[in-house]
């Protein structure tokens with residue numbers, strides 16, 4: 001493990017970057033900060049987590065719709 | 072501009088360096104056919120990929136004209152229905168696997184090393200091997216028309232149980248797809264390794280040109296899904312010859328499982344065929360709007376998110392096959408949501424053009440044409456994604472119209488745009504602008520004449536992949552056939568323009584287009600055979 005220094009992103013920052021990227025939008029200043037502090041493995045890991053989260057959210061919404069429709 | 076002069080100086084130095092370093096073994100270089108057979112040079116291989124795909128584009132195009140000729144009038148005139156099915160199947164297979172995919176690999180071979188400042192691809196010999204796998208595979212596909220029973224007629228989607236009932240043409244197609252898949256996987260590994268390891272000093276990931284980014288992501292998609300296709304067709308092969316029953320219902324297998332596996336490959340495949348097109352357009356529009364790409368980082372993010380989402384929408388191709396209501400809703404919602412990052416891209420291209428000082432040379436014409444017509448294909452895609460509507464239009468000409476708007480007006484127009492954009496760089500000559508403009512206008516008009524009426528035909532209920540049709544569809548079909556022949560003939564203008572450009576013409580400068588940016592424009596036109604032997608410095 002590389003020692004944690006100031007330039008490294010917190011988990012929350014990685015999440016924020018990934019979630020914005022799902023929409024496909026990012027502010028230039030924040031992007032430039034991302035480019036410095038984000039590390040690729042982090043982004044990939046959080047990206048996969050968010051994709052899973054996205055799938056579960058969809059399943060949940062579908063579940064809501066289905067149960068509403070059948071009761 | 073100081074920046075690019077510095078780069079040019081470095082590039083010039085690289086050229087000098089090449090002059091003496093390579094004279095040592097230049098005498099050993101084979102010539103004629105052996106040069107092309109043994110080459111490990113990314114430019115040679117890129118050129119071969121592009122010529123191969125152009126050839127296959129014409130082969131697939133002739134098959135398409137065979138389809139349209141039969142559909143000119145209702146009733147059966149030219150072909151037996153069995154042969155008509157072979158035409159539709161092989162048109163799809165050859166265009167997808169023989170034309171579009173290798174063409175983008177050709178662009179990647181030429182451009183990725185030039186754009187990241189690398190001397191060549193990472194695995195130069197494997198690069199040669201990935202190309203030379205293609206001609207045998209193409210031969211298998213074409214030869215399969217002449218074996219007993221003819222070519223496979225199961226549709227390009229290769230659905231069971233049709234595939235378990237076909238003659239030996241099916242086996243040839245399976246073998247050809249295996250070879251093409253192996254070639255794609257090797258090409259992708261090569262591209263990923265080149266991009267991740269061979270960038271010039273200072274070229275961080277977030278400074279990479281968009282074409283390189285889109286190909287990096289496309290390559291990961293290919294590595295992820297080509298083995299899935301290989302697995303599915305191998306299971307088909309063992310069902311046919313080795314007594315298994317994966318997809319054979321009579322033996323307890325499940326034909327619907329094939330569809331799930333196929334479309335798990337098939338939907339990401341759609342993005343494999345369109346993401347590099349997005350990359351090309353993201354170079355052409357800024358160059359001719361004379362403005363940097365609006366929202367570069369959001370383009371990168373949108374591309375990644377399209378790639379991830381592309382894995383969770385596959386069953387939108389199967390609404391009619393039958394699945395639980397929850398499944399239908401899930402795939403419908405997911406599909407509609409994937410339109411968001413795609414819309415972001417369209418927005419970014421429009422914003423790039425906004426208040427730019429635009430000129431409309433042929434590459435820009437094709438890019439703007441792409442934008443208009445691809446967006447229409449995107450919208451009809453959304454319409455198809457709505458399950459209740461899809462139940463009506465599944466397997467009709469509406470779907471045929473939709474995916475030709477995406478693949479012809481999307482992928483193909485972007486490739487034409489890129490070809491005209493980089494031809495002067497590749498050949499050292501300017502192409503004939505008048506001919507290029509003719510090519511564009513003929514293409515976009517005949518494209519719409521061919522495919523726009525198909526929306527109406529589909530909504531009126533004309534089924535696809537059937538050689539005959541009811542009389543009420545006659546007028547639009549006749550129009551579509553006229554358009555198709557016009558479109559096909561217009562492509563000869565492209566062939567002629569390219570040949571003319573290779574043979575001569577006004578000398579191209581290194582910069583070629585005043586608004587173009589990137590390392591490839593710092594090299595002479597054509598670039599030296601060995602470029603960037605000393606890596607350029609990127610600031």
Ligand SMILES: [Cu+2]
Nearest residue numbers: 338341385388
């Ligand atoms: Cu799809």
